[in-house]
Amino acid sequence: MAKDSLPSMPIGVAADGSLPLPWLSAALAQAGALAQAHALLIHGPAGGGHLALALLLAQTALCEDPSALQRQRACGRCGSCHLVVTRVHPDLLLVLPETLRVALAWVDDEDSKLAKGEAKPSREIKVDQIRDAIAWAQQTSGRGRGKVLLLHPADALNTASANALLKTLEEPPGRLRLLLTSADPEQLLATVRSRCQRLRLDLPPTTVALGWLQSQGVADPGALLQAAGGSPLEALAWAREGVTAALLADLPRRVAVGDASSLVGRPVPRVVDWLLRLSHDAQVLAAGGLPRFFAAQHLPVGADPAALRLWQSALQRAARHDEHPWNAGLLIESLVSQAAVVWPRPGQGGRMPDPASLHSRR
Numbered sequence: 001m002a003k004d005s006l007p008s009m010p011i012g013v014a015a016d017g018s019l020p021l022p023w024l025s026a027a028l029a030q031a032g033a034l035a036q037a038h039a040l041l042i043h044g045p046a047g048g049g050h051l052a053l054a055l056l057l058a059q060t061a062l063c064e065d066p067s068a069l070q071r072q073r074a075c076g077r078c079g080s081c082h083l084v085v086t087r088v089h090p091d092l093l094l095v096l097p098e099t100l101r102v103a104l105a106w107v108d109d110e111d112s113k114l115a116k117g118e119a120k121p122s123r124e125i126k127v128d129q130i131r132d133a134i135a136w137a138q139q140t141s142g143r144g145r146g147k148v149l150l151l152h153p154a155d156a157l158n159t160a161s162a163n164a165l166l167k168t169l170e171e172p173p174g175r176l177r178l179l180l181t182s183a184d185p186e187q188l189l190a191t192v193r194s195r196c197q198r199l200r201l202d203l204p205p206t207t208v209a210l211g212w213l214q215s216q217g218v219a220d221p222g223a224l225l226q227a228a229g230g231s232p233l234e235a236l237a238w239a240r241e242g243v244t245a246a247l248l249a250d251l252p253r254r255v256a257v258g259d260a261s262s263l264v265g266r267p268v269p270r271v272v273d274w275l276l277r278l279s280h281d282a283q284v285l286a287a288g289g290l291p292r293f294f295a296a297q298h299l300p301v302g303a304d305p306a307a308l309r310l311w312q313s314a315l316q317r318a319a320r321h322d323e324h325p326w327n328a329g330l331l332i333e334s335l336v337s338q339a340a341v342v343w344p345r346p347g348q349g350g351r352m353p354d355p356a357s358l359h360s361r362r
């Protein structure tokens, strides 16, 4: 559920040798044993810093300091390291879906329609992007240390683009290294998966994540980190959007009475994610378990099991079709009004709103 969408995405080893995300050091050390792999698949739960790790590996492979490869750490100071950090290295190509480039504000001048918000960004890595990348890979390395092609996330490859990549993945031209990331490798084409060696990146331990969030200026990060499923990057992105611990503490109670006021105006995928997490916790709580995303004392009790299942189905439909023609505010209000049926208050009947009437309202 978490996404690596961090507008101020830190790139590469800094000039003082520090890592952009402190918990990447363990995975970076493991990568040493895989330094000869032509294709590497970085995998693990989303929101742990796949892209940041892939950029570190790219920077290390291209670093012009002779000891960089041996230490498995780029120097952060040479000309190549500087070009990686400023995203203009001629031997590093990043292939991202347009939605992510927009989220990271990495939209080039030639994408003027995307930059102006006139074109709808694609969530897929398109086959044309792969064809362009293959043509790029066949040209000579600009700085003579080979090339790195980074695809993030590989989950965004559609069937045509994955198939277009296969030959290059099997026999990379010259000294090309491919770096792929995936939150769900089992969903990738088996032919893509089998051609890559794997490097796992887990979410950091809670204490490390909390310390890092505090160092980023998040005053009360506990509730944000919990609601973000342990992803510090997602928690930080929320904090920068003004999401507070108080808002999250209050959210379950408000939703349970059909009050959408703290949600309307926020991005639909974000709201649907929160409501899915709330419904998950309500289900776990009803079964006598410990909630995962919200604090138990903030969760309403007495959910009606049948209404909860209906609400979850509605949320899952909304998650699959977050590009529907509905007015976003109306969709959020309708999803929250269905939650009020899950937790009927004393003296009130629990009737589900008729979905047909929601479609026709404007």
Ligand SMILES: [Zn+2]
Binding pocket: 063, 064, 065, 068, 074, 075, 076, 077, 078, 079, 080, 081
């Ligand atoms: Zn360097």
